[in-house]
Amino acid sequence: MSLLELQDVTASYGQGRVLHGISLSLAEHGATGILGANGAGKTTTLRAISGTVRTTGRILFDGRDISGLGPDRTARLGIAHVPEGRGTMAQLTVRDNLLVGAYQRRDRRQIATDVDYCLDLFPQLQARTGSPAAALSGGEQQMLAVARAFMAKPRLMLLDEASLGLAPSTARTVYDAIRRLRSETGLSMLVVEQNAVLAFSLVDDVTVLETGRVTVEGTASELMGMDSVRRAYLGG
Amino acid sequence: MSYFVQLVVDGLATGSVYGALALAIVLVNRSTGMINFSQGALAVLSTFVAYAVVQAGAPLLLGLLVAVAFAVVLGAFVERVVVRRFEGGDANTAVVATIGLLVLVSGIAGAIWSYDPRPFPSLFPNATLGLGGVFVSVRSIGTTVVIVAVMVLLQLLFRFTKLGLAMRAVADNPSSAALSGLPVSRLLMIGWGIAAGLGAVAGVLVAPQLFISPTMLDFTLVYALAAAILGGLDSPLGAVVAGWFIGVVENLAGAYVDVIGNDLKIAVPFAAMIVILALRPQGLFGRRTVVRV
């Protein structure tokens, strides 16, 4: 059984429908990338899963229909969403941000261990644990956002445009750490990424969205071989 | 010299009144990110509940407890039923909604209890302590002590408890807080509830001096807002210290500077506030946040 299963999901903001019935599934420990042009519905797909947008259709997580649960409930079920634009608590310190991530957990000792793990994963944060998130650089904020999401000990991480607005080298650093996180914890991931090179370095499978519909699906290596995909997302 | 000290002591006593309400404003701001103009009106309505309990023959302490319980429920109810509609929307609309609440709640209190101020019993004995020619009422000392205690409790709540951390996170970034599994709507209700409960304490503390009436805290609210902002909006310590600062500066300026006099003394704390905010936009005790893009 797959960990996450979307069946004919639509989503709309107010009057405009953005997703027109998409279906996809993700295996436990798997990682799928979602590619597509601006406005194709990538971000909305993640929002549909975490419950921050109105949807129809079925969204099954671990066999349970979670559609319409709302972000806090889905988070408590084990879905950690790293939103586009980072989504850290600007006034809170780095350490407090991490502790907010662990809000639903009660295993105090393990939390401390996980904080250390995050700081090991992102050594740039180590010296900044006492400063407010707003004082961090863009790359550090992105690292913090990923670390905050990990602190919830999720089974699925939704990663939205983690490289957005970062210098190429910084983006690579962030993705290196996420790759390490995936390999060391076996965390399942659904990754939305403009930078297909980075995405392909992290995921096993790829889904391509166009105007709210799934148009192509396959493994990363299959899609790498497709001319249309190479032209559209890999610059040749 | 004792005249000077007496003026300072009087200013501190008045400042404690400002600080009491400012604490509630800080609490709402820190737990929901909003400014609540109806804070005073909610406090007054709760204080009227205490008044009704006392009128029915019960001791004031019981009245205070009932009022705080009532206020917590009222605050949570108001957040759930009224304020939620405006959270995340246009900030001006949310502020005006709290002004609407202010008018409505004062109107309700006025319809039930009329507008003329009524005497209100004090938690503390009506006595005065004298030391070296300086006099201070037990009531003022009591008020100040309670406010400092509340301030410390709030500081502890925000600094060292999981609830406090969660409330700060929700106020800071509700969407990310929700994505981290925080029960945002419940936390907002809790924030408003606690703030309203705190407002009830403030109301019961200051009612003996101001007399209870629906408009009891209307003008205090302006001072309390000034204190809260001068103190840095997210700092309970700042709110109380700024309240004292305003009370003392006002008194001294009124008494010693003839040009200012008692009519224009209110200008002095405001002028000081503009200068301080120009130098430290985050307020006296607020945390500086440098936003980097």
Next chain:
Amino acid sequence: MPAFLTAGRLRAAAVAVVAVVLVLLPLVSSPYVNYQVTTMAVFAVALLGLNVVMGYAGQVSLGQSAFVGIGAYVAGYGTLNGWPVLLSFVVACLLPAVVGMLVALAAARLRGLALAMVTIALPIVGTPVAKRLSDVTGGSQGLTVSWLEPPSWVALADDQWRYYVVVLIALGVFLLTRNLVRGRVGRSFAIVRDNEAVALSMGISPYRTKVLAFTLASTIGGASGFLYLAVVQYTSPETLSFGTSINLVVAMVIGGTGSLVGAVLGAVYYVLVPVLAGQLDASRTALLSGAVLLLVLFVLPGGLVSLPRRVHQLLTARRRRSATTPPGAPDGQAGTPALTSDGVAP
């Protein structure tokens, strides 16, 4: 929709109807109605000014009543000292403009609530200052003036003459403000309101823009004060009280923030609601107006100006919901996206 009913023509027709009604109204209605409509024009001007700084430039101002008060005092002082009306009007606009600019120069670097607090100081400090300057202001007794009576060659009653003068000036302010917010200045306001960093990158100084917005708002506020005196024939420190400022902000939001028509609707609300509350129960006016205020905001968070849009929205939403929402979709979900700042726009 038939071809001849284009939006432009409908609008022109609506404008024409409004114009005809505005011209004919004072001739057929009672002095009381004329007075009330004239009062609406006065507060519409005050709200236009407030809208420039709050609605268009996005800077909170809780001090607009101070500028209305200064304008009224200048007009009163001018009249009592035999100034020509035009001079009174010009000074009634200029003095508040200077005060507003000085305050803005000192405060425009502040943001949000700190700025709001500085603007609160204007009415709070202004009230005792007005009392102190009793030689000019008449102290707490205020200034009573009797002016703007119809000249002998006009066959109009006082109320009709004042109506035409005030509504005409208000209309002029409306058109000037309209040109302003639609022009280059208005665009710079919008950019500063939305993102100061972007403004800087485009060579727009947020500081100078804010100072300009405050200055314009106080100028218009002064004009409104001049009109206030023309209508009420009296001013006192109560005119510039903090309560008036708060009520103006309320009326602006109720009318519709960042909308010129909204300013007019806000003024209608400002004048009508106390009258209606008084008709219902004069000893419960606070309760009634608070309830009305919340009710309007609940139904129309975008203000009265959004009523047509809202009706349209509700109609289509109902159609939509019956078509697409699955049974059992949790009700609480409707509120969640609004809470997420990044969930607003797709």
Next chain:
Amino acid sequence: MKSLQHPRRLSSAVALFGVCALLVTGCTRDTGTTGGGTEGGAAAASPGITDTTVSLGISSPLSGATAGPGTCSVAGLNSYLEAKNAAGGFAFGDGKTRQVTLTYLDDAYDPAKAVANFRQLVNQGMFAYVGALGTPTNAAVMPIANQQEVPQVLLMAGAGEFSADQAANPWTSGFVPTYSTEGAAFGKLLVDANQPITVATLAQNDDYGSGYLDGFTAAIEGSQVRVVDSATYEPTDTSVDGQVTQLAASGADVLLSAVSVTPLQVGVLTKAQSLGWKPRVFLPSNTSTPATVLQPGGAAAYPDVYTPAFAKTPASPAFANDPDVQEYTKAFEQYGTSITKTYTPHCAWSYAEGAVLGEAFATMEEPTRESFMTALRGISGFTAPLLLPGITIDTTKEDQAAVSSVNLVRYNGTGYEPVQGY
């Protein structure tokens, strides 16, 4: 931009609707200017009066900080008028008996609203505007009332301007003693003691406080009484402790505390004694109620507390068996408590004011505003209910309100008793 035009167009319609609503609630020009009809009267009747009814109007602060006195100024008057209506109505000098209707509106102490209310009442056909409370609100109405020749009478405001110049404002008159009358009464008491006395004054920073001080200083001129220190406060202040501390440093023999805000007056009394300063205290008539000011303020600690009085305090045990008070209480419970539930002296004052209106009605010979004003300006030696013995209504004096004299009384720990001198 097209999409925006749609709402804008409809919004104009909404605005139009508002105007139309006003048009419907108001009257049109043709009907607004003519008044009620009359048969048989020689002069055409003024608006608002018929052979069986007369309509009065009042605008006072019924919400907000001054609503306590504001509601009382309506409630007491309403009680008198309605009780009298129920007993058959008012006998008029033209031989008719009329029922009086009182329409009251809330101005929240805002002059612009007071003017709007006044115009609305006139528009609805009000005969006379009576007993309104508030200086700025009445000052704003005064020129309009006089221009439109609508009586604006028996005002519940002690500013001198409403009684000062009858030639300039023939349609305006005050009811309660002017503030300077009260201040002068204090001055006279001190001067009569014929000894050097030092005085400290605390006054509200407006016409109320300055009226007091003006009356007081005029009365003590050339005597041995000296003002050694003075302070002011704003009615919006939350505390006057600083001022009292400042005045206490003067150690004056007498404190004249022209404070109109009840909690602040209590603050004055508690603060001065807590500083060990116990002068003789002079309180104004509207903040000297034993139950709400003197007992909470611990006034018994002072050697003497004086206040000017002209009306009985209904709640005072001393007047429990007074027939006036019993009648008042009965009427107030029936017709006043729906307007306010708290007592300020204005409740009793406006009740007495109702009787003065009745007296004017009884002597007015024609159903016109002119005749009403003539009658109202010609009352002297009238004993209105609730007035203290020796206080009578006299409207014939230039420069004075209808109540132009006060009795100084002294607090005896429970109630008031006549003063035997300083």
